[in-house]
Amino acid sequence: MARTQSKVVKAAPAQHRTLLPQGLVERLLSAAMERGADFAEVYVERNETTAVTLEEQQVKSAQAGLSQGVGVRVISGARVGYAYSDDLDDEALFRAARTAAFIAQGGGSERPFPVSRTPLPTFYRLEKHLADVAVADKRELVVRANKAAHAYDKRVKQVLATYADSTKRILIANTRGHLAEDTQDLCRLSTMVVAEGKGGERRTGFYGGGGRVPFTHFDTFTPEMVAREAARQALASMGAADAEAGQQTVVLAPGWSGILLHEAVGHGLEADFIRKGTSLFAGKLGQKVASELVTVIDDGTMANARGSLNVDDEGHPTQFKVLIERGVLKGYMSDSLNAQLMGTKSTGSGRRESFKHLPMPRMTNTYLAPGEDTPEDIVRGVDKGVYCANFGGGQVDITNGNFVFEVSEAYEIKKGRLGRPLKGVTLIGVGPEALKNVTRVGNDPMPDPGMGTCGKDGQSVPVGVGLPTVRIDNMTVGGTKVGGRR
Amino acid sequence: MSGYEALAKKLVQKAVKRGATQAEVFLQVGRQADVRVRDGEIEDLTQATSKGAGLRVFVRGRLGFAWTSDFDATTLDAFVDRAIALAQASAPNPLNGLPEKKDLGRFPDVGALYDPEVASLPPDWKIQASVEMEKIVRAYDTRIKTIDSVGAGENVHEVYLANSAGAHGAWQGTSVYLYASPVATDGEQLQTSSWYDAKRFFEDLETPEEVAKKAAQRAVRLLGAKKVKSQKVPVIFDPTMAAGFVASIAAAANGDAVYKKASFLASRLGQRIAPEWITIVDDGLKARGLGTSPFDGEGVPTRRTAIVEGGVLKHFLYDAFTARKAKTRSTGNASRGYRSLPGIGTNNLYLEPGTKRPEEIIREVPNGFYVTAMLGHGANTVTGEYSRGANGLWIENGQLTRPVQEVTVAGNLIDMLQQLDAVGSDLTFHGSTGAPTIRFKELTVSGE
Numbered sequence: 001m002a003r004t005q006s007k008v009v010k011a012a013p014a015q016h017r018t019l020l021p022q023g024l025v026e027r028l029l030s031a032a033m034e035r036g037a038d039f040a041e042v043y044v045e046r047n048e049t050t051a052v053t054l055e056e057q058q059v060k061s062a063q064a065g066l067s068q069g070v071g072v073r074v075i076s077g078a079r080v081g082y083a084y085s086d087d088l089d090d091e092a093l094f095r096a097a098r099t100a101a102f103i104a105q106g107g108g109s110e111r112p113f114p115v116s117r118t119p120l121p122t123f124y125r126l127e128k129h130l131a132d133v134a135v136a137d138k139r140e141l142v143v144r145a146n147k148a149a150h151a152y153d154k155r156v157k158q159v160l161a162t163y164a165d166s167t168k169r170i171l172i173a174n175t176r177g178h179l180a181e182d183t184q185d186l187c188r189l190s191t192m193v194v195a196e197g198k199g200g201e202r203r204t205g206f207y208g209g210g211g212r213v214p215f216t217h218f219d220t221f222t223p224e225m226v227a228r229e230a231a232r233q234a235l236a237s238m239g240a241a242d243a244e245a246g247q248q249t250v251v252l253a254p255g256w257s258g259i260l261l262h263e264a265v266g267h268g269l270e271a272d273f274i275r276k277g278t279s280l281f282a283g284k285l286g287q288k289v290a291s292e293l294v295t296v297i298d299d300g301t302m303a304n305a306r307g308s309l310n311v312d313d314e315g316h317p318t319q320f321k322v323l324i325e326r327g328v329l330k331g332y333m334s335d336s337l338n339a340q341l342m343g344t345k346s347t348g349s350g351r352r353e354s355f356k357h358l359p360m361p362r363m364t365n366t367y368l369a370p371g372e373d374t375p376e377d378i379v380r381g382v383d384k385g386v387y388c389a390n391f392g393g394g395q396v397d398i399t400n401g402n403f404v405f406e407v408s409e410a411y412e413i414k415k416g417r418l419g420r421p422l423k424g425v426t427l428i429g430v431g432p433e434a435l436k437n438v439t440r441v442g443n444d445p446m447p448d449p450g451m452g453t454c455g456k457d458g459q460s461v462p463v464g465v466g467l468p469t470v471r472i473d474n475m476t477v478g479g480t481k482v483g484g485r486r
Numbered sequence: 487m488s489g490y491e492a493l494a495k496k497l498v499q500k501a502v503k504r505g506a507t508q509a510e511v512f513l514q515v516g517r518q519a520d521v522r523v524r525d526g527e528i529e530d531l532t533q534a535t536s537k538g539a540g541l542r543v544f545v546r547g548r549l550g551f552a553w554t555s556d557f558d559a560t561t562l563d564a565f566v567d568r569a570i571a572l573a574q575a576s577a578p579n580p581l582n583g584l585p586e587k588k589d590l591g592r593f594p595d596v597g598a599l600y601d602p603e604v605a606s607l608p609p610d611w612k613i614q615a616s617v618e619m620e621k622i623v624r625a626y627d628t629r630i631k632t633i634d635s636v637g638a639g640e641n642v643h644e645v646y647l648a649n650s651a652g653a654h655g656a657w658q659g660t661s662v663y664l665y666a667s668p669v670a671t672d673g674e675q676l677q678t679s680s681w682y683d684a685k686r687f688f689e690d691l692e693t694p695e696e697v698a699k700k701a702a703q704r705a706v707r708l709l710g711a712k713k714v715k716s717q718k719v720p721v722i723f724d725p726t727m728a729a730g731f732v733a734s735i736a737a738a739a740n741g742d743a744v745y746k747k748a749s750f751l752a753s754r755l756g757q758r759i760a761p762e763w764i765t766i767v768d769d770g771l772k773a774r775g776l777g778t779s780p781f782d783g784e785g786v787p788t789r790r791t792a793i794v795e796g797g798v799l800k801h802f803l804y805d806a807f808t809a810r811k812a813k814t815r816s817t818g819n820a821s822r823g824y825r826s827l828p829g830i831g832t833n834n835l836y837l838e839p840g841t842k843r844p845e846e847i848i849r850e851v852p853n854g855f856y857v858t859a860m861l862g863h864g865a866n867t868v869t870g871e872y873s874r875g876a877n878g879l880w881i882e883n884g885q886l887t888r889p890v891q892e893v894t895v896a897g898n899l900i901d902m903l904q905q906l907d908a909v910g911s912d913l914t915f916h917g918s919t920g921a922p923t924i925r926f927k928e929l930t931v932s933g934e
Contacts, residue, residue, distance in 0.1 A: 052575065056746075062575035063551035064568055065825055066561070067538070080530035086537060086555040099533050102609075139575045158746055194748055194868065202748070202868050245716045245896070245932030276524075277632040278669045280676050358530060395861045395875070399634070399669055399678035400711070402891055404862035404875030426862065426873040426894050428932075476713070478873050478894025478932040 019044040019171040020070075020088070022115065022179065029113040029175050031097040032074050036106025039075040040113070041174040042097075043313065044068075044088075045355040048131040051164040054142040057150075062135055071355040072096045076104035078341060084355050115179040120310040121317065123303055124212035130185045131167035133215045138163045145191045145223035152231035155238075157202075158194040159227070163187070165210075172315040180315040186212055186306065186462055188451055191227045195234035203240075205233030206392075206408070209449030211306040211464075221449070233390055233409050240423035243410065243479035249385035250427065250475045251378055251413065254446045256391060258465030262366050262454065263396040264403040264431040265296060269323050270349070270361040270456075271334035273398050275342050280401045280432065284329050290435030292327040293371050300348060300364030306450040307365040307464035314350035314359050321347050323366075327435075335361045353459040363454060365464030371441025375469035378440045380416040386425060386477055387411040387418055401430040404478075426478035434472055442469030490515055491656050493557070494648040497541060500566050502650050506543035506573075508584050510649035512783060513539040514824045519609065520639030523616040529635075531613075540824040541569045547578035553825045585786050585806035589816050590653040593780040593787050597773050601687040604660035605642050612638040615664060619698040623668040626702035629709060634667040634678055636698075645779070653785040661776060662688055666701035672709045677889075679704035679859060684917050686774050704858060708877060711891035713933035720854035720907075721895055721929040722847060722881070725914035727857050728921035732766055732837045734865035734872070734899060739793045740830045741804035741819075743867055745812050750870035750900055751799060759799045760903040763840060766794040768803060770818055770833035777834040777918030783822035788833055791817045805830050836920035840909035844923040847908045849884040855931050856881050857895060870899040876931075893933040902926055 020028075025042055032040035046068040053060045069086035070093055081103025083096040142161035149159040165187035173179040190208025197203070207229040209221055252260065273279035281289065290296075300318025302308050309318045314336050322330050334342070335350030338361055351362035379387065392406035405427045412419035446466040454463045494511040501509035515537040522529040540553040550573030554565045584590075620636045640662040648654040667680030681701035683692040723731055735751075743749040751759070770788025772778050781787055784806055792800050804812065805820035805828050821831025848856060861875035873896040879886040897905070910923030 058577040058579060060576060060579075061549045061551055061827060062572040063553075063827065064572055065553040066565070067553075067555045067825075069536075069555065077527075078524070079528045082530060082532040084532075084534045084536075086535075088556075092535075102533075103528060103531055135572060135575045158748065194746070204866075204868055245894070245930060247934055273634075276634060276669075278634045278676065278678065356534065356536070358532065393863055395863070397678065397859075397861060397877075399676045400708070400877075400891060401676075402861060402875060402877065404894070406862060406873070424871045424873055424896060426875070426896070426932075428861075428875045428892055428894050430892060476892060476894070476933060478875070478896050479930070481930075 035104040037076040037104035044171040047168040049166040054161040069355040072100040074100040130165040145227040148224040149227035160192040191230040193230040197238040205230040211450035240421035243422040243425040245479040258467035263394040271338035290327040291438040295369035296324040316348040318348040367466030385413040440471035508544040513646040516643035518641035521612040522637035538824040545573040548573040581810040599659035622698035677708040711889035741802040741808040762797040765838040772834040775834040783820040783828040788818040839913035839922040854881040
């Protein structure tokens, strides 16, 4: 599906064609300020997506999408006006600017708002954009994943393999004189496997990954690796026993378990919840909120990571931020509006799903810093508990801190050793309490394959997660079997 | 009708001319506005227009799909070619194609879906309604100290469909909504809850006062919530939680999951799976329903389909492709936006109400759990395993007593269906899914 343009003009990288001429952007800012607001911003986006889906041994569909549009935001005091349009003709653009301006009530006058380009770091610049990679090559990935999953074991009955990518170009300009443009490529290959065992028992496995990586990433992170891991997970829980409900010691496997940190802690540290007083971490800066083994970091600057950004969706550089240091709350993640209202500074955490959405504070790549124990020692130290090898999904109520995680692959721990697989395991807790009950943190690496997508207020953004092996005491495990104890 | 219908037809013709064996365009146009308030002032006000078209082509059995929100003439030209080129990357499948001619048929009369009052609401109504809700929420109880969000909005949407089998249609609808999520605190705990109402017609919408009071009550009564000991007890889901349970059952009646045997209901068609007073319906014709439309995402007329009737599993839900695989007919359940291929979804899904009042259902429980909020997705369609985090109120001697949090409710959907022992008279629609209060004879509640 190579774009005709890239065939003809080889050396015309997407980021050098501007989305909107600078003069027009400046005139839009003026129009947005005509009722005398404090701030105006123009966000332009052009997003090209491709997806190839394979199921029932066949490439079912190949699809491509193009969305483009502009969002104009005007801020007057604490009031925000927002208008967006997917037409980019002058009339639609100025209508959006004036609609957003409606929020301000002053008289204001037409004055110029010149902008100049902000140089950006390059955490993920790709030589060849994903939109320019032939669709036949993308198709090949799902075909190989399907083959490898079926070859893994006869019990593999169904394979759903999906490759999806996007090449998103954005332009952000505001009345503080900044203009930034970025091209953000993102891809993910994923495989879902359904295996059937004795007596028709059906188990599923899921694995995938990618990031802001060149297409050659899949030369080393191969479709075969992805498929085999999904198949392994499906088979691992065959014949699993029902988990015992109640309080238990749990050990989280490294890597994807970071989703627990993301949900149970990360969201509560986003500045909008803090400002409104709806997070239970509000007003606790400098206080001890976790075990001293716990250091939590949000880092938007990791090379090629799924959650990284050269610039956030408000034009600010992303940062390496320590949120919790040895158990003490050090900082929040903020966009510019919440920072201004709270008298702090943006941490480059303003993100939005698209031009159709207002930016808000979001995570980038969030992880727990490694500790000192070896993963083997951590498991060896547990007399009775549950080893959580893989997670399905989770959800958190920011306000009361309640979180829930579905553990898709779990094992019993008995006298320091992994035992039989368990099914139907759900972890439930209150974020800060779970953090206080962290009693061991591993020194192992925490590979993030790059498959996380975070939803908040109906907006989805790609994120990275990470966690070394961690032991948490007194965690409530949900199951169908009520234990005899207690 | 309008220029968009003509555009949809033109794109179909162009696709056929460029080599598509069959082609279909699904086009959406809309405008929407939403406001949130805080401290009696606008927090944010969003207004927008949007549009987009999805083109599905079949080239000798191969499927290609492209969508665009850019209707510029040159973009549209390239877009048709791109869809056709993409078809080359997919495998030929004899089951691919538009719905059968006999399935495309005449569209039913679904009544009015468009409310001129919603379409012409002054911008101020949203602000006034929201300010009123915030005031009521804050006045409800001194322990309500802040709000997460309080807001209102409306939208007007148009759908156009045309395909190379000669089917074409258009409809327009409106929707209007109010929402409130207050936060209550007792100095130690923070608790939130939310309530919203969404309707096609302004006169059907709950008043700002109703929405605000329900939201406030649901948040305040959770203050002081604690874990309970793990135990097996009767469990009641309020109508909003029951609607989620019904949606899990409908997900397992998805014809695609059934065909792939990825549903615990796959082998149970025609069997009694629930008490005889359980009937679960997907009704695409429900008067003024938020999920009502004359035709589905591929132009098949919508209808009423009983998934479970009198406790017996009667029908699965199909789109054209899956129906062909399963050697049956589409049930008009192809659901989509212009950015996606049709997939199976529900229109207006609900559990038919019983005769017991919700108070009675609670009163009959000596020791049990009344669930008002849940966390996590929880239901596994393949195995039927169900486990979700739950908040609510404990029932003692038929009375709602202390608030509960940090527990899970678990079971297996197939057992849960059989465990149903009461259905309330209070059918409540939350969006396009509805249910009354339901009670399970016994489920596992895991806490301490």
